[in-house]
Amino acid sequence: MIPVGNSKYILRVNKKKILNLIYDNKSISRAEVTRLIGISAPTVSRIVDGFIEEGLVEEIGAGQSTGGRRPILLRIAAADNYIIGIDLGTTNVYGVLADLNANIIYEEKRPTKLEEGFYKIMDQTSEIIDILNQKIEEKKKRLCGIGLAVAGLINKSRNIVEFSPNFHWHDVDIIGVLGNRFSVPIYFDNVTRVMALGEMCYGMGKNYKNFILINIGYGIGAGIIVDGKPLLGAAGMAGEFGHITVDLNSKTQCDCGNFGCLEAMASGRGIARAARNELERGAKSILVEMCGGDLKKISAEMVANAAKKGDILAWNVFSQAAEYIGLGISALINLFNPEAIFLGGGVTLAGEFLFDNIRKTVNSRALNRSSRDVSLRPATFGLKAAAIGAVSLVMNKLLNLELEHHLSRHK
C-alpha cells in the first residue's frame, strides 16, 4: 500500500507534469495527455477538471479525429489570468500587465526618484501596481501575482536585496513593504537572472538548455542558465559579471568600491565617462557638438552614434568597451560552455557595430572548440526584457504549482 504522504506527492508530480504539458503544447487532448504521461485516463481527467475549475485550463473546440469522436482540446487559460511584471530600473520604474503568454495588455512608467531612496521608489512601484490593478478589474480578469526585477545582490535565504550598488541600497526588504500593500504573491530576483528566465520562458532561449544572458545598460550582469535552470549560487548571488576586474591598473572606481571592474569600464555610464575623460584631456570629437558643449550630457548612445559617423575618439572608446566585454564573455564561454549568449540592455542597441567588435575579441580569446559554436545574439525582448522576465518569474511559480493555494482561494 502507498502511504498517504506518498500518494499526495505522486498526485502533485502528476499535476505538475500535466499542467506543463498543456502549457508546452499550446493545445492538446486529454487522450494525448494520458498517452504522453502514462497514467490512467480517469486520473488525467480528474486533474484536468480541477485545473478547469481553478480557471487555469480551458477547453477549446474539437481537434482532428484519429478515427472515432473528435477530441476536445485543452489549453492554458492564458487570456483570463494576468501577471504584473515590474522592471525596477535606476532610470525608470516600468510596469507591464501581461497575460500568461506574456502578451502585454497595458504598461505604465515613472522616472525613478533615485535620490529619494528606497521607500519613495516603493511608493512609485505601488502607484504603478494600483493603475495596472484597475485595468484588471475593468477587464474582469484575475491577477495571479506580481514579479519584480531588481538590480543588486539578492540574498535568497533572507529574501532581501542585500546590496545594490546602483540604487545605493543595503538590506532592503521589498516583500516586507509591498506584501503589506497587496494581497497577491510577490516575487523578485536579480534583474539579469530575471531577464534570462524570461528569455528561457518566452523568448529564443526556449531553444537552448545552456545559455547566458548578459545585460549591458546602467550596470552589467549575467543570467546563467545551466541545464534549463537559472544558476543561483550558494546565497543567490551568482552572475555578478559586471564586477570581475578587467583592468588591473585602472584608476576608474566602480560603484562597488573596486577599481577596473567590467561595469566601470564598459557599462553605459562607463562608456560615457571614458569619452568625457578623453575630451577633458583635449581630444577632438564631434561629441562636443552633439552634446551642445555640455560634456555632462554625453551618453553611451551618443558615443555609439558618433562612432557610426566615423568619429575616431568615439570609435576608440566604443571599441575599447567592446573589447572588455569580449574578454569577459570569453571567460564565461570557457567556464560554462554555453550554446548561446544573448546580449540585452541599452548599450546593446548600438547593434552590429558592437556585436562585431565583441565577436572579434571572443574569437581571439576563447578556447576555440567551445567558442566556435556559440551563437552571440541580441536578447529577444529588447528594452522590455526585464519586465517580461518579471512576468516569467510568476509564470514559473504557477507552472510549479506554487500559486495553487492562492488561486483556489480566489476562485
Ligand SMILES: [Zn+2]
Ligand atoms: Zn564593481
